[in-house]
Amino acid sequence: xxxxxxxxxxxxxxxxxxxxxxxxxxxxxxxxxxxxxxxxxxxxxxxxxxxxxxxxxxxxxxxxxxxxxxxxxxxxxxxxxxxxxxxxxxxxxxxxxxxxxxxxxxxxxxxxxxxxxxxxxxxxxxxxxxxxxxxxxxxxxxxxxxxxxxxxxxxxxxxxxxxxxxxxxxxxxxxxxxxxxxxxxxxxxxxxxxxxxxxxxxxxxxxxxxxxxxxxxxxxxxxxxxxxxxxxxxxxxxxxxxxxxxxxxxxxxxxxxxxxxxxxxxxxxxxxxxxxxxxxxxxxxxxxxxxxxxxxxxxxxxxxxxxxxxxxxx
Amino acid sequence: xxxxxxxxxxxxxxxxxxxxxxxxxxxxxxxxxxxxxxxxxxxxxxxxxxxxxxxxxxxxxxxxxxxxxxxxxxxxxxxxxxxxxxxxxxxxxxxxxxxxxxxxxxxxxxxxxxxxxxxxxxxxxxxxxxxxxxxxxxxxxxxxxxxxxxxxxxxxxxxxxxxxxxxxxxxxxxxxxxxxxxxxxxxxxxxxxxxxxxxxxxxxxxxxxxxxxxxxxxxxxxxxxxxxxxxxxxxxxxxxxxxxxxxxxxxxxxxxxxxxxxxxxxxxxxxxxxxxxxxxxxxxxxxxxxxxxxxxxxxxxxxxxxxxxxxxxx
Numbered sequence: 001x002x003x004x005x006x007x008x009x010x011x012x013x014x015x016x017x018x019x020x021x022x023x024x025x026x027x028x029x030x031x032x033x034x035x036x037x038x039x040x041x042x043x044x045x046x047x048x049x050x051x052x053x054x055x056x057x058x059x060x061x062x063x064x065x066x067x068x069x070x071x072x073x074x075x076x077x078x079x080x081x082x083x084x085x086x087x088x089x090x091x092x093x094x095x096x097x098x099x100x101x102x103x104x105x106x107x108x109x110x111x112x113x114x115x116x117x118x119x120x121x122x123x124x125x126x127x128x129x130x131x132x133x134x135x136x137x138x139x140x141x142x143x144x145x146x147x148x149x150x151x152x153x154x155x156x157x158x159x160x161x162x163x164x165x166x167x168x169x170x171x172x173x174x175x176x177x178x179x180x181x182x183x184x185x186x187x188x189x190x191x192x193x194x195x196x197x198x199x200x201x202x203x204x205x206x207x208x209x210x211x212x213x214x215x216x217x218x219x220x221x222x223x224x225x226x227x228x229x230x231x232x233x234x235x236x237x238x239x240x241x242x243x244x245x246x247x248x249x250x251x252x253x254x255x256x257x258x259x260x261x262x263x264x265x266x267x268x269x270x271x272x273x274x275x276x277x278x279x280x281x282x283x284x285x286x287x288x289x290x291x292x293x294x295x296x297x298x299x300x301x302x303x304x305x306x307x308x309x310x311x312x313x314x
Numbered sequence: 315x316x317x318x319x320x321x322x323x324x325x326x327x328x329x330x331x332x333x334x335x336x337x338x339x340x341x342x343x344x345x346x347x348x349x350x351x352x353x354x355x356x357x358x359x360x361x362x363x364x365x366x367x368x369x370x371x372x373x374x375x376x377x378x379x380x381x382x383x384x385x386x387x388x389x390x391x392x393x394x395x396x397x398x399x400x401x402x403x404x405x406x407x408x409x410x411x412x413x414x415x416x417x418x419x420x421x422x423x424x425x426x427x428x429x430x431x432x433x434x435x436x437x438x439x440x441x442x443x444x445x446x447x448x449x450x451x452x453x454x455x456x457x458x459x460x461x462x463x464x465x466x467x468x469x470x471x472x473x474x475x476x477x478x479x480x481x482x483x484x485x486x487x488x489x490x491x492x493x494x495x496x497x498x499x500x501x502x503x504x505x506x507x508x509x510x511x512x513x514x515x516x517x518x519x520x521x522x523x524x525x526x527x528x529x530x531x532x533x534x535x536x537x538x539x540x541x542x543x544x545x546x547x548x549x550x551x552x553x554x555x556x557x558x559x560x561x562x563x564x565x566x567x568x569x570x571x572x573x574x575x576x577x578x579x580x581x582x583x584x585x586x587x588x589x590x591x592x593x594x595x596x597x598x599x600x601x602x603x604x605x606x607x608x609x610x611x612x613x614x615x616x617x618x619x620x621x622x623x624x625x626x627x628x
Contacts, residue, residue: 097450
C-alpha cells in the first residue's frame with residue numbers, strides 16, 4: 001500500500017540532491033524512492049497522461065524568470081494538457097536535467113514545482129535527476145477522468161468558447177526578447193500561468209464536448225482542432241477577448257496562454273462561469289461543415305495568414 | 315473509446331516531424347495527437363509509472379551508438395524500472411529534445427524507440443518534441459500490476475538472487491571512453507540492453523517479494539535496497555556471475571546492466587528459470603538484521619570501497 005513516507009536512498013551526490021528536493025516537497029511528494037511510482041486510478045475512470053518539456057534557451061532564458069518561476073511554469077504548462085481533457089490531476093513525475101551552473105538553484109526550482117502541484121492538487125510521485133549541458137524540466141502529468149474532452153469531437157453547429165483573454169503571454173515574451181519595458185500584468189501571465197483545471201471540470205459538466213488548450217497560439221491550436229475533427233472553424237476576430245493595448249492579430253498568435261477553447265452544442269452559461277471563476281468565458285466562433293481549416297474574419301472579411309508559432313523555430 | 319487511429323494535427327514543421335515519426339511507429343503507436351493519452355488500467359490493478367532521461371554526452375556519445383540504438387536504449391532503460399516492480403508495460407510517453415544537427419536522425423531514433431516497445435509489449439501513447447541544444451530522450455513508462463516488487467520489502471533471512479551476469483556494459487563503456495578495442499559481446503549489452511520484463515513476472519510468481527534493477531551498478535543498487543529495507547546485505551564476490559575476463563570488483567561497479575536483484579524467503583528454482591529464459595539466475599547473497607549497509611566479502615574477508623557510479627559525475 002502506498003504511504004506518504006519516502007523510501008530511503010543509498011549514499012551518493014545525485015541522491016543527496018534528491019534528498020534535498022524531498023525536504024522542499026514536504027506535504028506534496030509521497031513515497032518517492034522506489035523504481036517506479038504506484039497510483040490507484042479511481043474505479044470506472046480512465047488514466048489521462050501527458051508529457052511536456054521546458055528547456056533553457058528554448059522556452060525561456062535564465063534572466064527572464066526566477067528559478068522558482070521556472071519550476072512552477074514547467075509543471076503548470078504540463079498540467080494544462082490535463083485541463084484540456086477535463087481530467088483531474090493525480091500526480092506528476094518530474095525529470096530534471098541540471099547543468100553545474102544551475103545546481104545551486106535546484107531547491108528553488110523544486111519549490112516552484114511544489115507550488116504548481118499545490119495549485120492543481122497533484123502529488124509528486126517520482127522523477128529522475130541527471131547532469132546535462134542545458135537545464136531541462138520534463139513533466140509527466142497523470143490524471144483521471146470518467147468522460148474526457150477531446151480534440152476530435154467538435155461537430156458542425158457547435159459554438160466555440162474561450163476562457164480568459166489572450167495576448168499577455170506573447171506580449172511579455174516579445175518585451176523580454178527585445179529587452180523593452182515589460183508590463184507587470186503581462187509578466188505574471190508568462191511567469192505564473194494558471195492551468196484551467198477547475199474551469200475545465202465545470203465546462204465538461206456544463207456540456208462542452210471538445211477542447212484544446214492554447215499553448216501554440218489560438219490560430220495554431222484551432223487548426224489542430226479543425227484537423228482533428230475534420231471541420232471548418234470560423235472565428236470573428238472582434239469577438240476574441242484580448243488584453244488591453246494588444247491587437248487581436250497578435251493575441252491569436254500568442255503562445256503559452258494555457259486558456260481553454262471548448263466546443264459545445266447548447267449555449268453555456270457564461271455569466272455563471274465568470275461569477276464562479278472571476279474569469280470571462282466568451283463565445284468566439286462556430287463550427288461549420290467544410291474543409292478542415294480555420295477562417296478568421298474581421299468585419300466579415302477573411303484575414304489571411306494569422307499565425308502562431310512553431311516550437312522548432314523559437 | 316480509444317482507437318488505434320491518430321488524431322490529425324494542423325500544419326507546422328514540428329507537426330511534420332511528428333507525422334514522420336508516426337509513419338515509423340505504425341502498429342506500435344496508437345491514438346497520438348490529443349492533448350493527453352488515455353489508458354485503461356486493468357480492474358483491480360495499480361498503475362506503475364516511472365520516468366528516465368537519456369542525454370547526449372552524459373549517457374552516451376554520438377559516435378558510440380547508431381541513432382536507432384540510441385532510441386532503443388533510452389526506452390529499454392526506462393522499461394527496466396517496470397521490470398524492477400514486476401509490472402506489465404502498457405504504454406510509453408516519449409519526450410524528444412532534438413538539436414538541429416540531429417534532425418535528420420529523428421526517424422531512425424524513432425525506429426529504435428519502436429523496437430524497444432515491440433520487445434516489451436508497450437504501446438507509444440503520446441509525447442512531445444522540442445528543439446534543444448543537446449539530444450535528450452525522456453521516457454515515461456506506464457505499466458500495471460496486481461502485486462508489485464518493492465525496494466523496501468527485503469527482510470532478514472531473505473536470499474538474494476541476480477539475473478544474468480554483470481560487467482559487459484561497464485567494460486563496453488570503459489573501452490568506448492578510452493577508445494580501445496571493444497568486444498562485440500560487450501558492445502551489444504551496452505547498445506541493446508534487455509529489460510527483464512517476462513523474467514520479473516516469473517520471479518514475482520515464484521515468490522520473490524523485493525527487487526531493484528541494476529542501473530547504477532550492483533554495489534550502489536544494493537545500497538539502495540539495504541537503505542530502503544533497513545537491513546544488512548551480505549554478498550560473496552565469488553558468487554556474483556561475471557562475464558569472462560572482467561574482475562568481480564569491476565563488475566559490481568558496472569552500471570546500466572538492467573539485470574534484476576530480487577529477495578525471496580524460500581529458495582527459487584534457478585534451473586527452471588535458466589531453462590525458460592536462457593539466462594542464469596544466481597544466489598548472490600543474503601539479508602541480515604543490522605546496520606543498513608552492504609558487506610562485500612572475498613574469501614570471507616570484507617572488501618572495502620567497492621563502488622558504483624554517480625549520474626551527476628559521469
